Amino acid sequence: MIDRDQVLHVARLARLRLTDEEVERMTGELSTILDHIEKISELDLDDVAPTSHVVAMENVLRPDEPRPSLPREGALGQAPDTDGVGFRVPSPGA
Amino acid sequence: MGAAPVADALAERAYEPVIGLEIHVQLSTRTKMFCGCELSFGEQPNTRTCPVCLGLPGTLPVTNAEAVHFGLMIGMALGCEPAPRSIFHRKNYFYPDLPKGYQISQYDIPLARDGRLGDIRIHRVHLEEDAAKLVHAGASGRIHGAEASAVDFNRGGTPLVEIVTEPDVRSAAQAAEWLRLLRVTLRQLGVSDVNMEEGSLRCDANVSIRPAGEATLGTKTELKNMNSFRFLERGVNAEVARQEELLREGGAVTQETLHFDPRTGALSPLRSKEEAHDYRYFPEPDLVPIAPTEEMLERARSALPELPAQRAERLESDMGLVPDTARLLAFRSDLGDFFERAAAARVGDDSKAIANWIVGELVANIGDADPADTKLEPESLAALVGMVREGTVAGSAAKDVLTTLVAEGGDPAEIVEAENLGAAGGDELARVVDQAMADQADAVEKIRAGNDKATGAVMGAVMRATEGRADGAEVQRLIRERL
């Protein structure tokens, strides 16, 4: 079971602003998910390695060879705010 | 009643610092960790970016093979065991220097773990990507009334290796000394520029104190980004002093991250990135595990050069150098290489003398420069040291010859000849000693009466007459012969 405070904590970490109804709904939905996980935890899985990846591949590596970067106008083109040189953002400390 | 003795006991208690270091090393690969953008060396902001390192939706990272290779080399050089299979995790937090909202790092299964460098154990070595650079714009404008910053993503995605030590360090001086050993080791590996001022080597310190002799650990604080050996030492000393004062006053240390201001020496808490320590790590689904093949391990193993700590040991045991000289030559590989070439060219048993000339006179002459970049040849140095041993040139004159060799090169024997720097000897020296003893008759009387110190007056006269070219021991012998 997950409570309202935990939902608000997770929402804050994810920078989400939830309405009261959404908090209500999320509390229910997240609890259902956790219940499901708890159900699985009832199984004896001591000898089973945790699954970190679902594809059976390893060592997909790229040679250390440069590829062209974007022109600056291209990089900045989709930003909501720039000074023509950098991406403008509110100062984190402000 | 009762309170005062407790306070006294607190005030008198001796504390022991317990320090662990976390070091970030920017790897000197050509391209970034997960994309083909070239690494940046002062290019115009945001000219080394692509959809991957800008974190645009729909893009996929692909790991740089060379970064893995360098990571394995570092792990092996630090005596770690490479993990048979390691995975990347997402470290989630929001900050403008992190375009994806997470940093790709490693968490519970790092690339390598459990090693040792010098007397400090290594906890782990893992791969990750660097954040972008946040430039505080100041005058360049405000956003919605708040101050604005500008983000430069050139650095974002640069390959990093993070090295975490066990809390084995017991003083600020030891921390700085060990970091020097680590830096010279990484430099020898050729995997990084290891420049602290430019940020390619960055050091954080976890500091706690405990009553001396106790095994439990106190509450630790984290000191961030001390960008020189001196700042590391000063920062740790300041923090240890601050914690001691707190405990002596009966207070408690709070776990926090501190910033050391080198100008004022003050420590101030970093503005807390709200709930920043709740990183919600989970396996990076876009990257498959790294399981080093025997071929990858062998390639890393065979790329390891002789490391400074090993070289110092060899110079001590095989060449008979004293520890300080051996360390100096091993830690400055340019001096060490020059020494080994000169020692190979020597005629007699001059290795120790050559080493002393290098760490003494030569370094005094050329400072931080590489001796291989001067006109001095290792063979000439070996020849010069041999001439000093044979007594054909006096030590003081040999220093002048060395200066000439460094600036102009040439053959030491010819320089001695041309500049008349050869040790005075034979009939010439005998005549000079005769004359000096005649001039210093009073002193000679005193010597005859058993006053050995009076020899100095005769010696001085001989040195003046020969302009320092006489060998002291030979002059002593000639004086005794004539008494």
Ligand SMILES: [Zn+2]
């Ligand atoms: Zn890129």
